[in-house]
Amino acid sequence: MKKGFTLIEVLIVVSIIGLLASVILVGLGGFRARGRDARRVADLRQAQNGLELYYTKFGVYPDSTTWQTLGGALISAGIGVNAVPNDPTANWNYGYCRFNTDSYVVAAYSEDIGNPNLKQYPQATTFPCDPVLSGTPGNPSCSKEGTVTNKFCLIF
Numbered sequence: 001m002k003k004g005f006t007l008i009e010v011l012i013v014v015s016i017i018g019l020l021a022s023v024i025l026v027g028l029g030g031f032r033a034r035g036r037d038a039r040r041v042a043d044l045r046q047a048q049n050g051l052e053l054y055y056t057k058f059g060v061y062p063d064s065t066t067w068q069t070l071g072g073a074l075i076s077a078g079i080g081v082n083a084v085p086n087d088p089t090a091n092w093n094y095g096y097c098r099f100n101t102d103s104y105v106v107a108a109y110s111e112d113i114g115n116p117n118l119k120q121y122p123q124a125t126t127f128p129c130d131p132v133l134s135g136t137p138g139n140p141s142c143s144k145e146g147t148v149t150n151k152f153c154l155i156f
Helices: 007-058 067-076
Strands: 095-100 103-109 151-155
Touching (some): 007 067, 067 095
């Protein structure tokens, strides 16, 4: 009598392993989304630090209407900023709006609607959280209005 596994036995084992792997990967999706959201919050805090350095040097915040032009302004200001972070999801961008010379909003979409950070509005409640992140989520433009609930904004 030969020792070994039949083709049917091997196929059953492989299908069970595949099923278990798919269940685990689906279950980890929420953790990965929360990880990307945590990175978004950290990125906005990093941008806030650069903006405060810029304000200290020039006495005003940069007059930019997109994240890309904000990055160029911070990098070329000679304040030690070498790069501005980008959203970890492809084709998503962060938002930046300067409302006057001494107040601004930085914003990002959050994948987790239940994220407690979405409720934070430091220092100001007069500007609703909405530098409009138009598209699916895409390129930001400057606006003081809005009721979108899946954005994380820092208002200063």
